[in-house]
Structure formats: C-alpha cells, structure tokens
Amino acid sequence: EIVMTQSPAILSVSPGERASLSCRASQTVNNKLAWYQQKPGQAPRLLIYGASNRATGIPARFSGSGSGPEFTLTISSLQSEDFAVYYCQQYNNWPRTFGQGTKVEIK
Amino acid sequence: EVQVVESGGGLVQPGGSLRLSCVGSGFTFSGYWMSWVRQAPGKGLEWVANIKEDGSEKNYLDSVRGRFIISRDNGKDSLYVEMSSLRVEDTAVYYCARGTGWLDPWGQGTLVTVSS
Numbered sequence A: 001e002i003v004m005t006q007s008p009a010i011l012s013v014s015p016g017e018r019a020s021l022s023c024r025a026s027q028t029v030n031n032k033l034a035w036y037q038q039k040p041g042q043a044p045r046l047l048i049y050g051a052s053n054r055a056t057g058i059p060a061r062f063s064g065s066g067s068g069p070e071f072t073l074t075i076s077s078l079q080s081e082d083f084a085v086y087y088c089q090q091y092n093n094w095p096r097t098f099g100q101g102t103k104v105e106i107k
Numbered sequence B: 001e002v003q004v005v006e007s008g009g010g011l012v013q014p015g016g017s018l019r020l021s022c023v024g025s026g027f028t029f030s031g032y033w034m035s036w037v038r039q040a041p042g043k044g045l046e047w048v049a050n051i052k053e054d055g056s057e058k059n060y061l062d063s064v065r066g067r068f069i070i071s072r073d074n075g076k077d078s079l080y081v082e083m084s085s086l087r088v089e090d091t092a093v094y095y096c097a098r099g100t101g102w103l104d105p106w107g108q109g110t111l112v113t114v115s116s
Helices: none
Strands: A004-007 A010-013 A019-025 A033-038 A045-049 A062-067 A070-075 A085-090 A102-106 B003-007 B010-012 B018-025 B034-039 B045-051 B058-060 B068-073 B078-083 B092-098 B110-114
Touching: A004 A085, A010 A019, A019 A033, A019 A085, A019 A102, A033 A062, A045 A062, A070 A085, A085 B045, B003 B092, B018 B034, B018 B092, B018 B110, B034 B078, B045 B068, B045 B078, B058 B068
Parallel strands: A010 A102, B010 B110
Antiparallel strands: A004 A019, A019 A070, A033 A045, A033 A085, A062 A070, A085 A102, B003 B018, B018 B078, B034 B045, B034 B092, B045 B058, B068 B078, B092 B110
C-alpha cells in the first residue's frame, strides 16, 4: 500500500496570502495524484487531477505541481471560502490511498 | 447537473448488515467506474471499494473484503454496497463517487453507525 503523507497538518494563513501544501508518496505514483477540498459538513470536492490539471469550475488560484513522490498544492491568494481541509490521493496503485489532510485555517 | 445521491445509512448493531444505495444522474452511469469512500467521525478519507463500468471487476479495501459486496444496476443508474458482519470501526459517513482514479462528483454521504 502506498502511504501518502501531507504536511503541515495545520497551516495558518491570512486572507490574501499564498498557501503551499505538500504531499509525499511512499513510492512513485506517476503523476496519478488528485487534490480535494472538504469543508465542514460537506463532501469532498475535486480540485486537481493528474497532479496539475484543474477540475471543471475550479478557480485559477488553485494550482498543482510536482512529480514522482513529491507534490504541492498552491493557493495563490487565499479567499475566505478557501479555509478548509485539503486531501491528496494517489490512484496509481490499489488500494487508492489518501493523505491525512491539511487544515488551512485563518491566521 | 452531474450528481450522485446516497441513501440507506442508519444505526446497526455489531455483526449486523446494511445495504447502501447510490443513484447517479446527469451522466451516462454505465460509462463510468464507481467507488465508495468512507470517513470515520473526525477522521480522514478511506477508499472502500470500486466497480468497473459493466460490473466485471471489483476492488476492495483489505479490511472489508469478504464482508462488503459492491454491485451496480446500470438499468437503474444505481450503485450498491451490501455490508455484513459490521464492526464498530465501520462507523463512518459513506460517500459514493464517480470514477476509479480521481473521484468527481461525490455525493453528500450517508452515515452508518455501528453500535450496541
């Protein structure tokens, strides 16, 4: 099983600032990496697939990068609606596995 | 609008059974793999099972293999998971989602509580 490790666990950011979230896989996932956003009481929402492709309707301030085992989700200028928990997920191997999440909170 | 909607959650005793359902709309259901993902209270996401477009291939999380059975009825645009021998640790919100790689969209989830 591929273990996905996200850091930091909690990221405190002021509105308008840039946020960078990291995700590391225990082995290569060949860019088969997705990012999701989850707000309290809501289902996860797909943000990024294929490590760097924005899903339909996702604002351009969200971007994904990285390859091999190391990936980054960047939010260029945090808006109030972006404070949430973010998960990465690999889909290169079975079972599909998620990181433990990074909570982005208001500083 | 592309969406999936789950139903069937509830309170069940340890060792009991429950069947969850998910209906898809706004897309050609028979053209997509479908998945179940769960989230224990206050915890992260855990992929549970998925099923190929025609039902010919299924994959399970090790801890549910032999207890959960995923199935689909493309004529009804529906996905199911039959859960048996339920354990306290199966308590979670269960999400239905379209896809087998990246998952999109997700349903709102249905809560399964396993408790005596």
